[in-house]
Every structure is written in C-alpha cells, then in structure tokens.
Amino acid sequence: MDEEILEKYRKAGRIARDVRELGIKMIRPGVRLLDVAEEIEKKIYELGGEPAFPVNISINKVAAHFSPRYEDDHLEFKEGDVVKIDVGVHVDGYIADTASTIEVETDKYSDLIESSKEALEKVIDVARHGIEVRILGKVISETIESKGFRPISNLSGHSLNRYILHAGVSIPNILTTDKIKLKEGMVVAIEPFASTGSGYVKSRGWSNIYRYVHSPVFRDLRLRFLAKRIKEKFRTLPFADRWFTRNFPNMRENLNKLISLGCVYHYPRLVDDGIVSQHEHTVIITKDGCEVIT
Ligand code: MN
Ligand code: MN
16 A cells, blocks of 8 residues: 555544544533534544544444434433444545444443454454455354354445445455455454344434435536535535534425435434444554554
C-alpha cells in the first residue's frame, strides 16, 4: 500500500478509536443518545476526519443500525442497557470502522460482552495474508459458543475501499463454505456479534440512516437538487437526516420521496431476539499478520 494512503488509514483509525472511547465514557443513565452521537461527530471533525457513517447507537436486542434524529431527544440511556457504539471515520475517503459495547452500570451481561471482545482478539491473532475468511468465522463462532452464546450468523465484517464501506469481501461470524482468502494490503473490518438469543437478526423499523443510490430521472427540481447535494456531500457513504434538517426545512418529506423512488436507500434497524454485544476493529492485512488501526 502507498505510504500516503497508509497514513490516511492510520489517521482515520486513530480518530475512530478516540471517539469510540469518548462515546463509551459518556454513557450513563439519563444521558441522551442524541448528545452522544453529536459529540462524537463533532469530535471527528475537530480531529481532522469526517464521519464515514452516522454514529450507530444500538441498545439491547438492536444489533445494529440506529442513529437518533433531533426528534429523538427524549431517548436516554438507562441502567442495565447493553449499548453498542459503532463509529466510522474517513480521511480523504479512507475509512476506519470500529465498535465497542458497554453495559450501563450493571454487570449482568459481562460474559456476553467479553465473548465478542475475545472473539475479535482471537481473529486478529490469526488474520494474515492467505487465510480463508471462513476460518475467521470458525474462530469467532467457536469462541462465542464456548461461552454459551450464539454468534449472529447473518451479520458479517467486510472489506473497505476508498469511499466504499462494503467493498465485496465478507468476514463471516460463522464457519461458511466461502473459499475467499485475505490478501496483503486488504483493509477489513472484523466485527463479531454475540447474542443471548437465536443469533439471527431481522429488519425491524427505522434506523434514520440512509445512502445515495441514484439521481431521480424525472424533472422535479427540488428532488434533483437534494439528490445532487447528497451525492456531492456523501457519495455512496451512509448519512443521517440530522446532518441536513437544519438547512433543508422540507428535507424529510423530500427524502421520503427519494426513498420511494429508489434513489435513496434506507437501512432497516437490525434486531435479534436476545441481547446483543459487538466488538469491531479495522485491520490492514500484512504478509504474516495484520495491523490494527482502530
Ligand atoms: Mn461498524
Ligand atoms: Mn463494519
């Protein structure tokens, strides 16, 4: 990998790590989800990066894909919540993606949380050029199952590319038949999810996270303008409507029209039937190992 690109990945990784820890430290009963999301996103800019996607704050059975809107200012963390903070940072399009889990002031789920953390550590120990991704899935599922939990089988890690969050290679959380191998120079996000339930997420409702797909084909100028702005600002990276609402008063209505036209994709919230924990790091694959950048 080009030294200049490597430095951009490392910078994105440092910022992502710092704001992930900042978010985790902020979480207490009575603190608003919106304040944590906004504080993290503000800090990303201060440190010289940009959000690669809206801060995901997923609680208890929600495994992934939830970011609060301004109207969600009544949502607060409660004692006993199992909270996943998942942040993405990019520097000139080079993305670092990382997540951690915290239980708010109780320790009922510390074994669960430990299981996804340990699975991630073990995968990092074996990830290197030439290893089959399914072996990583095997390490993840065996680690999580040995603690009495289930890995989430229909969520996976992913390779990253410039401005592309899911660049084609998946890192499964279970043993699969996939023969794909990791290669030197690949950037991958590895993200074991552990569940007390069935380990299978379903799409359930709104996440408030969106992604540009294509421009409207007909001549509604307002819609075309909004689509153009979204494309210029975020390319194909996910975005939150709260990044817009203050400048575009009718944004929600127009955004919904773009969604119904298939011009914008809305990510569904992903929910399991048990409590879920997640840990994620972004790594760069080397000849005989990997460099953790987050
Ligand atoms: Mn993530
Ligand atoms: Mn990820």
